[in-house]
Amino acid sequence: MTTVTTSLEAPAPASARQLPVLTICCAPSAAMADDDAASLAGMFKALADPARVKILSMLLNADEVCACDMADAIGKTAATASHHLKLLRDAGLIIGDRRGTWVYYRVVPERLAAIRDALTLA
Amino acid sequence: MTTVTTSLEAPAPASARQLPVLTICCAPSAAMADDDAASLAGMFKALADPARVKILSMLLNADEVCACDMADAIGKTAATASHHLKLLRDAGLIIGDRRGTWVYYRVVPERLAAIRDALTLA
Structure with a gap:
């Protein structure tokens, strides 16, 4: 008997052809x-x-914010604010631009x- | 000395004029x-x-998903899938509905x- 191939691709190997049919209905998507x-x-x-949120x-409500204003705004020390800014920057959610003394x-x-x-x- | 008003708007009432001037520029919003x-x-x-993501x-791509399908779909054990589902449920991001043996x-x-x-x- 001849196998009829309707696909443009080469026929699947026998092992693949023996896989169970995928259930489309109701199964969760991949x-x-x-x-x-x-x-x-x-x-x-x-x-x-919460501090990073x-x-x-703040940044969503302003074009940019100076790092120098962050500590007061979130009620933390400058070092803590700097730590939180680094984590957000490392995750690619914010970017900083140094101008003179401060990063904006x-x-x-x-x-x-x-x-x-x-x-x-x- | 007379105060010169350059604004096109009417002068503010005395009570308003005595308020401190708000700094619009550069200050971060609250x-x-x-x-x-x-x-x-x-x-x-x-x-x-990543498992919870x-x-x-999956849930965003389906009306609902049976807990019984989660483990396979995320490549974890049933116990691990159940743990992740609990954390998402506790955060209020998903809800479950028990029907018979399974929670959907x-x-x-x-x-x-x-x-x-x-x-x-x-």
Whole structure:
């Protein structure tokens, strides 16, 4: 008997052809790729602290904020504010621009959009 | 000496003129309230793990998913999947509905919308 191939690709090997048929209905859709899930989880981890949420909120409401104003605004020491800014920067959520003595921070809109997209109903 | 008003608007009443002048330029806006920042940070913490990001992604792509399908979908044991589901549920991001043997999970759209809003430029 001749095997009729309708696909443009080469026939699958016998072992693959013997796989069970995929159930389309009702089965959960394929999980997100490992890399994407890890990247998003890293951004969420960077935001998993009230002080960092406050910093991001401030930056979302201003074009940029001087690092020199952060400590007072979030009620922490300058060293603590600096630590939180570093974690947000390392996660790619904010970027800093040094001008003279101070670094001025602003959000990275594309990264925030990626999070919003990942939290939107398909 | 007469005060010269260059504004096109009517002079402010005396009570308003005595208020300190607000510094519009450069000052960061007021930080988010502590309760709001803590609530958001709690949700971000619940999402700060690739397995939980994958679970949420699956739920966003389906009306609901049976707990019985989660372990395979995220490549973890049933006990681990159950642990991750509990953390997402405790954070109010998903809810479960027991029907017979299994619990069926779905997202809580309002909570996800709150996160998206907190990540949106003002």
